[in-house]
Amino acid sequence: MRPFHLVAFDLDGTLVDSAPDILPALNQMMASLGKAHVSLLQVQQWLGNGMAVLIQRALTGELCPDHYDVSEFEQAQQLFVEFYQQTNGAATRLFDQVPEVLARLSQRYPLAVVTNKPRQFTAPLLRNMGIARFFSALWCADDVAKAKPEPDMLLALARQQGVSTADILLVGDSENDIFAARAAGMPVIALSYGYNHGQPIAHSNPDLVLECFSLLPDAISSLEQER
Ligand SMILES: O=C(O)COP(=O)(O)O
Numbered sequence: 001m002r003p004f005h006l007v008a009f010d011l012d013g014t015l016v017d018s019a020p021d022i023l024p025a026l027n028q029m030m031a032s033l034g035k036a037h038v039s040l041l042q043v044q045q046w047l048g049n050g051m052a053v054l055i056q057r058a059l060t061g062e063l064c065p066d067h068y069d070v071s072e073f074e075q076a077q078q079l080f081v082e083f084y085q086q087t088n089g090a091a092t093r094l095f096d097q098v099p100e101v102l103a104r105l106s107q108r109y110p111l112a113v114v115t116n117k118p119r120q121f122t123a124p125l126l127r128n129m130g131i132a133r134f135f136s137a138l139w140c141a142d143d144v145a146k147a148k149p150e151p152d153m154l155l156a157l158a159r160q161q162g163v164s165t166a167d168i169l170l171v172g173d174s175e176n177d178i179f180a181a182r183a184a185g186m187p188v189i190a191l192s193y194g195y196n197h198g199q200p201i202a203h204s205n206p207d208l209v210l211e212c213f214s215l216l217p218d219a220i221s222s223l224e225q226e227r
């Protein structure tokens with residue numbers, strides 16, 4: 001039995017379903033550039049690698065956007081930032097049981113958010129969803145050199161909090177969370193309901209896969225028992 005010292009959460013697809021606000025912002029961007037609309041399903045499959053990659057995926061229609069026009073991308077990014085500022089939080093919803101479980105876990109562990117979302121959208125969204133108060137640390141993609149799947153933000157969190165990465169549990173929804181956790185030497189639990197490029201998250205071999213957030217406290221206890 002070895003307790004965790006901190007629990008870190010991914011945001012999009014783990015705590016919040018944000019695709020319903022990202023979709024209209026992306027489609028306003030596409031319309032402004034004279035391009036065809038994208039679908040909710042596409043957005044759900046393209047989320048997870050941060051804002052720049054999401055925009056490149058929308059512009060090319062491809063998950064691995066090798067070739068895109070750099071000046072069109074820069075214009076698109078400015079447009080997306082402007083439009084997402086207006087939609088961020090409007091239709092985004094917390095997944096089932098998120099505030100209840102965070103309230104319970106926060107009695108026991110310091111909690112953190114580690115997200116590929118830019119900070120300018122993350123901080124207001126956490127406040128708007130009423131969950132900012134549960135977190136004592138926040139690391140976003142633009143706070144570090146490389147976003148997840150690189151481990152930069154997980155290592156920065158561990159350094160900042162003076163906690164070994166092996167004593168931090170990451171909770172995420174995407175292979176990017178699993179790869180980052182593995183590279184940082186962190187145990188990781190995955191939620192199966194989030195965004196993972198249309199693939200089952202079990203394929204990325206997290207320590208545990210859960211179907212709903214309410215199962216988290218018991219799952220954390222069982223991982224602690226096995227350590
Ligand atoms: O912005 C994204 O693409 C995903 O953000 P996340 O790391 O909170 O899932």
Ligand SMILES: [Mg+2]
Pocket residue numbers: 010011012013014048172173174194195
């Ligand atoms: Mg996510």
